[in-house]
Amino acid sequence: MTAPRINPSILSADFVNLESELARIATADLVHVDVMDNHFVPNLTIGPPVVERIQQVSPIPLDVHLMITDADAHAPAYAELGAYSVTFHAEAAEHPVELARRLRDIGARAGIALKPGTDVAPYLELLHEFDQVLVMTVEPGFGGQSFMPETMPKLRALREARERLGLDVWLQVDGGVSVQTIGIAAEAGADTFVAGSAVYGGVPEDRIAELRAAARDHSH
Numbered sequence: 001m002t003a004p005r006i007n008p009s010i011l012s013a014d015f016v017n018l019e020s021e022l023a024r025i026a027t028a029d030l031v032h033v034d035v036m037d038n039h040f041v042p043n044l045t046i047g048p049p050v051v052e053r054i055q056q057v058s059p060i061p062l063d064v065h066l067m068i069t070d071a072d073a074h075a076p077a078y079a080e081l082g083a084y085s086v087t088f089h090a091e092a093a094e095h096p097v098e099l100a101r102r103l104r105d106i107g108a109r110a111g112i113a114l115k116p117g118t119d120v121a122p123y124l125e126l127l128h129e130f131d132q133v134l135v136m137t138v139e140p141g142f143g144g145q146s147f148m149p150e151t152m153p154k155l156r157a158l159r160e161a162r163e164r165l166g167l168d169v170w171l172q173v174d175g176g177v178s179v180q181t182i183g184i185a186a187e188a189g190a191d192t193f194v195a196g197s198a199v200y201g202g203v204p205e206d207r208i209a210e211l212r213a214a215a216r217d218h219s220h
Contacts, residue, residue: 003169004215005029005192006208007063010054011045011143012196018050024204030063032194037068042090048077048150055082063168065113065174065194067140068092072099079108080206087111088170090118095110097129103132111172112213115140119152124161127169132192133158137185138175143196143218147176152188179210183218191219 009032013021020044022031033051038044042140055062066075071088071201072095077084086108093112105127111132116119116139123133123179135154138145155171163171173185174194182193193215 002191004186004212004219005031006199006211007172007194007209008199008204009034009143009174009193009194009196010059012200018054021200022054022060025199025208026059027197027205028060029192030061032196033062033064033083035064035068035078036141037067040069040089041067043141048081051078051083052081061085062195063087065111065134066092067113076085076102076106077098079103079106080165085110085111085132087113087132088103088143088220089115089122089140091115094205100129108113111170113140113174114154116148116151120157124157126160127161127165127167130169132170132172134172134174134194135190136175137173137177137181140175142206145176147178147181147184149181151183152184155185157192162189177211179214182211182215186215186218190215 007030011034031154034045036045063085064078064083066088071093075088103110108197109131113134170192171190172192173190179194
């Protein structure tokens with residue numbers, strides 16, 4: 001059984017004090033950095049200069065989630081900044097396999113994200129091309145939304161394909177993840193969990209431990 005990974009999203013952090021907010025989640029596995037461009041999603045967050053500084057001061061590796069258009073052109077820059085993992089959206093990439101290979105060549109783990117309405121079937125036989133698949137459990141673009149259990153069949157299909165193909169692909173969920181919902185996702189096959197308000201809404205170290213324990217209780 002894979003130990004569950006907890007990746008707090010700094011979307012719920014105090015952006016004026018990011019360095020201290022990063023220090024508060026030092027017991028997590030990775031820091032989830034949401035990059036939104038006001039085109040692919042209706043919100044606007046941060047870009048390469050801020051991600052570069054986060055990379056320089058973060059006590060844990062960066063899990064960058066790109067909610068941007070034209071990922072083919074822009075995603076490699078985040079790998080070049082030194083991010084441990086770079087995830088782009090399937091809906092925003094013309095050539096997802098080639099892009100994933102490019103990210104890997106630069107030295108980052110390559111992830112692909114699927115919006116709630118995106119069919120997982122075309123990607124099941126391509127799993128070997130990716131290090132992570134992110135199943136969005138809310139519509140991307142805003143924090144604080146409610147978890148969508150109707151996305152769980154996608155996770156189950158990914159888990160079954162991973163086992164059938166004998167791959168070590170991380171299965172991540174992002175959106176509405178809390179102590180109450182994390183078990184649902186873990187039971188369906190998720191092993192990597194993004195949580196924002198569920199971590200920063202209390203004492204982060206305690207919340208991270210609680211989320212890990214809840215996920216572990218339902219992991220395969």
